[in-house]
Amino acid sequence: MAKYLLLKHYRGAPASVNDVPMDQWTPEEVSAHLQYMRDFANRLEETGEYVDEQALAPEGTFVQYGGEGRPPVTDGPFAETKDLIAGWMVIDVDSYERAVELAGELSAAPGAGGKPIHEWLELRPFYGVSPTITE
Amino acid sequence: MNEALLRSLTPSVLGVLVRRGADFAAAEDAVQDALVEAIRVWPTDPPRDAKGWLVTVAWRRFLDATRADAARRRREDVVDEEPAPGSAPAVDDTLQLYFLCAHPSLTPSSAVALTLRAVGGLTTRQIAQAYLVPEATMAQRISRAKRTVSGVRFDQPGDVATVLRVLYLVFNEGYSGDVDLASEAIRLTRQLASAIDHPEAAGLLALMLLHHARRAARTTPDGSLVPLAEQDRGRWDTASIAEGVEILQAALARDQLGEFQAQAAIAALHADALVAEETDWVQIVEWYDELARLTDSPVVRLNRAVAVGEADGARAGLAALAGVDESVPRYAAVAAYLHERDGDVVAAARLYAEAALKAPNLAERDHLTRQAARLNSLR
Numbered sequence: 001m002a003k004y005l006l007l008k009h010y011r012g013a014p015a016s017v018n019d020v021p022m023d024q025w026t027p028e029e030v031s032a033h034l035q036y037m038r039d040f041a042n043r044l045e046e047t048g049e050y051v052d053e054q055a056l057a058p059e060g061t062f063v064q065y066g067g068e069g070r071p072p073v074t075d076g077p078f079a080e081t082k083d084l085i086a087g088w089m090v091i092d093v094d095s096y097e098r099a100v101e102l103a104g105e106l107s108a109a110p111g112a113g114g115k116p117i118h119e120w121l122e123l124r125p126f127y128g129v130s131p132t133i134t135e
Numbered sequence: 136m137n138e139a140l141l142r143s144l145t146p147s148v149l150g151v152l153v154r155r156g157a158d159f160a161a162a163e164d165a166v167q168d169a170l171v172e173a174i175r176v177w178p179t180d181p182p183r184d185a186k187g188w189l190v191t192v193a194w195r196r197f198l199d200a201t202r203a204d205a206a207r208r209r210r211e212d213v214v215d216e217e218p219a220p221g222s223a224p225a226v227d228d229t230l231q232l233y234f235l236c237a238h239p240s241l242t243p244s245s246a247v248a249l250t251l252r253a254v255g256g257l258t259t260r261q262i263a264q265a266y267l268v269p270e271a272t273m274a275q276r277i278s279r280a281k282r283t284v285s286g287v288r289f290d291q292p293g294d295v296a297t298v299l300r301v302l303y304l305v306f307n308e309g310y311s312g313d314v315d316l317a318s319e320a321i322r323l324t325r326q327l328a329s330a331i332d333h334p335e336a337a338g339l340l341a342l343m344l345l346h347h348a349r350r351a352a353r354t355t356p357d358g359s360l361v362p363l364a365e366q367d368r369g370r371w372d373t374a375s376i377a378e379g380v381e382i383l384q385a386a387l388a389r390d391q392l393g394e395f396q397a398q399a400a401i402a403a404l405h406a407d408a409l410v411a412e413e414t415d416w417v418q419i420v421e422w423y424d425e426l427a428r429l430t431d432s433p434v435v436r437l438n439r440a441v442a443v444g445e446a447d448g449a450r451a452g453l454a455a456l457a458g459v460d461e462s463v464p465r466y467a468a469v470a471a472y473l474h475e476r477d478g479d480v481v482a483a484a485r486l487y488a489e490a491a492l493k494a495p496n497l498a499e500r501d502h503l504t505r506q507a508a509r510l511n512s513l514r
Contacts, residue, residue: 027512
């Protein structure tokens with residue numbers, strides 16, 4: 001098994017095909033989208049491939065050590081051009097191919113007009129553990 | 136076996152150990168061991184005297200641990216004999232534990248964790264699950280908290296207000312995980328209110344009961360929020376409401392108003408209305424005025440603007456909102472609501488979308504996004 005991070009971006013990913021913002025959908029389309037996401041997570045729990053998911057608020061700050069005796073330096077809220085992560089899901093799957101398949105499914109969540117959003121999701125493998133048996 | 140009943144004995148058992156001279160941290164560990172043992176043994180071999188059983192087992196565990204500790208340090212000069220049980224009433228011990236676990240030297244998260252374990256009798260694992268942190272993290276938080284209060288004298292009088300704030304925090308944490316923190320907070324507040332004659336303790340208990348009564352109606356099966364005005368009031372828990380109202384009335388009769396009683400009074404007025412349209416908004420505004428006098432909180436002024444909007448119309452609500460700091464959480468959501476009531480759908484939709492971006496949790500974000508979507512699809 002190998003763990004993968006599926007990253008969803010508020011900004012920074014290439015534009016999706018169906019990129020109408022959510023507050024411009026109908027309430028039914030919003031509900032359908034949320035239901036799709038819930039069903040997806042539930043299905044992965046049933047197959048034993050779900051690890052974790054979290055959503056992040058759309059504001060953030062860069063913070064840096066400010067030097068001896070000084071307060072930390074902050075830069076933010078993030079400028080419009082900066083990459084902005086919206087949330088993630090961690091999955092534990094048998095193969096890279098399976099991870100890609102699941103990311104594709106998640107990206108098919110319905111948006112405006114009930115059509116798939118085709119959102120770009122970033123798929124990142126975790127480093128594995130050192131094997132106990134090495135020879 | 137009723138686990139909540141078992142856990143309700145926790146503070147008085149712990150109190151006995153401390154009064155016998157055990158230090159708080161070691162006594163608390165010993166009581167946890169005894170609780171675990173009780174859960175294992177009682178189903179097949181129930182004791183005649185539950186509390187006596189727990190005291191005996193916990194005291195033995197304490198002595199064993201102390202001896203082991205002493206042996207490690209190659210010292211034998213520790214407590215060895217079981218002293219006679221103290222004669223102090225159990226109620227005092229319980230109260231002292233509440234004070235200790237909510238001691239002002241503790242951070243809010245530490246006070247919450249320690250209260251749930253030492254007074255509530257929850258295991259570290261249960262508390263960790265409820266707050267979605269690893270068990271090892273919660274274990275550290277609790278043992279640091281115990282070290283922090285280790286120098287506090289057990290018979291020192293404490294501050295009821297700090298205890299009430301801790302219980303309020305537990306109640307507001309909601310319903311994640313196996314442990315129902317809201318019910319647990321009610322149980323602990325009920326126990327406190329019976330141990331101390333304090334109108335605000337009663338006020339907090341009433342407030343919790345009145346809000347808890349709406350729990351089933353507050354969300355749809357898929358987890359979406361249902362606003363107060365749209366809730367199916369037939370699903371409100373009338374027994375919980377009746378109890379909350381009775382406790383509140385007795386507290387108010389004492390004529391020592393505090394913020395929890397005032398908040399409970401507002402919740403009681405909502406509970407009084409069989410349909411949302413019957414809500415007595417004029418009285419609710421008066422209670423918000425009381426609350427503003429008591430706390431001077433911008434959150435209260437924000438909520439008051441909603442009530443004014445209902446009592447005197449959206450224009451009056453927007454006028455009341457004009458004096459509120461825009462950085463208060465949920466300001467945009469309230470502004471959106473009042474603008475929609477005032478007939479300005481365009482501004483309301485924009486404000487709902489803005490409120491969704493600032494929402495403090497996903498359920499609210501989704502709810503506010505739906506509101507924006509609803510108004511945008513009207514156009």
